[in-house]
């Protein structure tokens with residue numbers, strides 16, 4: 001008895017070799033019919049006997065291709081048409097176009113094998129790819145994902161490539177970026193004035209230039225990198241100077257896995273993270289005496305390491321055979337350059353040479369950065385290799401939502417159905433270029449996922465450009481979301497938590513509902529609402545933003561708060577050193593008269609101020625530098641703690657940190673090493689979190705603790721917090737797929753807004 005079925009597969013099923021997989025499966029079971037891409041995913045019409053049909057349907061889920069992600073399979077009866085064969089049909093881009101798209105992934109092992117096989121027709125061809133690997137998100141201009149809708153449309157395939165493309169048995173069947181040296185993109189090497197460098201072997205030549213100390217701009221998957229020899233002090237400092245990037249760590253690309261142990265001490269979790277198909281930059285403890293220049297990540301025990309991911313990197317890395325600094329092609333905090341013209345314009349003063357190619361990048365996408373926190377692969381910057389994979393929500397949105405994110409490390413986020421599409425890393429919304437990247441990105445996502453947002457969520461901070469964008473938008477329903485509420489909900493959403501939790505959000509800055517700067521917050525949190533239960537006692541930030549850049553100001557404010565005018569009699573190196581600062585008198589006046597001096601409860605600022613008092617760092621060159629360096633010097637085995645009090649007379653409770661400052665001064669005067677002081681300070685903060693969580697648990701019965709915010713990128717603090725709280729029989733939830741910092745904010749905003757309109 002012949003049966004006919006119509007099967008619709010939803011998920012990431014386009015551009016990942018799904019149709020040929022279905023084709024081969026149908027052939028294997030002797031079934032007839034068709035498979036095609038449509039606006040919803042993949043549609044299969046299939047005819048055959050009952051038993052084969054059942055096996056076929058089972059295998060669709062169990063044996064799907066590596067990049068595929070099946071969200072749902074719908075099977076219904078269909079009328080028997082008497083197909084004679086099984087065929088793959090062309091896509092039809094129609095009606096409500098909504099389909100998921102795969103991210104750009106690292107070259108697969110099969111392609112890598114061919115890349116270095118002298119007998120292969122793609123030997124050392126830097127654009128080799130197949131349906132299991134290669135560019136996706138960065139080359140798609142429109143959906144459905146077919147070659148004419150990508151930046152590969154300008155390269156007509158040669159007959160060999162076309163044969164592969166049309167052969168369902170071939171690994172390159174419908175591999176949209178399929179190409180070879182005959183028909184595909186090609187490389188050009190130029191100097192910074194765009195003069196072509198003639199060479200029989202451009203890649204060898206590039207490697208020689210890098211080894212000779214040059215800085216080369218390399219066009220990659222999602223934009224330009226600036227590359228130089230990471231073992232050459234002169235080259236690294238030249239790059240710092242030209243890029244105007246002082247002290248902020250550079251990422252390093254290593255030629256192969258064997259180099260990992262030569263420059264750092266990876267754990268098993270870190271090794272599996274760095275080798276995952278997404279190939280992020282992973283922060284790993286660096287080794288002493290490694291050949292990497294100390295100036296690559298000054299004052300940091302960790303180094304950001306990545307493996308080569310596109311074939312171009314593989315060839316270059318084989319040739320140079322040394323680790324390279326591989327940093328975003330931009331000046332300081334601008335977005336990464338990705339168009340050739342702008343790259344030459346913006347990077348000419350930095351790079352000595354340019355290795356470019358003629359496959360356009362449609363969407364810029366920075367490298368992703370991750371670290372192992374609480375034993376989980378945790379994203380710190382979620383971008384290339386992950387975007388636009390959605391985060392699946394356990395609730396179905398009635399209305400499409402857009403959230404505009406925060407100010408620093410901006411991402412935006414759309415919610416449609418039960419998917420949250422949160423964007424690639426946009427950057428700090430502080431210049432025109434980044435703002436343009438933000439608005440273009442939003443338009444691109446709207447088009448790719450056919451989303452017309454009806455609800456708009458944004459941060460409460462009136463001065464954020466993301467807020468201003470939101471207020472000017474024509475989207476009818478606009479919902480402001482408190483910064484730390486968004487942080488906690490972003491972590492709840494990725495951990496599938498729906499019920500009220502004890503939310504702990506520690507970061508550097510976030511606009512509070514009382515107009516003060518929050519950032520050391522304990523909140524009973526639900527998806528749609530929060531109640532502020534406790535926070536660090538407010539302290540002044542003389543000069544606001546200026547205090548963020550100059551933590552010594554915060555140090556003065558903390559001491560002033562504890563000792564009043566007597567603070568200058570405290571005999572520690574910090575107090576001696578600030579006496580010489582001409583701004584000191586002004587700052588004292590600002591504090592006393594509350595001039596341009598907001599107050600804050602931010603844990604990040606407390607770290608800053610304490611780091612300054614301990615003479616670790618007076619002013620910073622990149623975000624959170626003082627707090628990071630204070631963490632880096634910590635003696636992690638020290639067990640002591642400092643005294644604090646929790647004033648519970650009224651809600652919100654206030655965490656009084658005066659005792660901490662007093663104890664630290666005693667330690668400083670007794671010549672306790674700063675590394676021990678840092679260790680004890682970390683213990684104290686973890687204990688405060690535990691203590692307050694327990695108190696809330698006692699009052700409310702809640703026992704799930706959710707920690708989020710930029711301070712929880714601090715691995716030492718996360719590990720200690722999880723350790724202490726777990727011992728009290730409570731469960732701690734941390735981030736993994738969503739960054740704990742402001743890069744994850746947009747997801748939280750979108751989910752909060754969605755619940756507020758329910």
Ligand SMILES: [Zn+2]
Nearest residue numbers: 108111130133
């Ligand atoms: Zn491949």
Ligand SMILES: [Zn+2]
Nearest residue numbers: 158161180183
């Ligand atoms: Zn070809």
Ligand SMILES: [Zn+2]
Nearest residue numbers: 507510710742
């Ligand atoms: Zn934040």
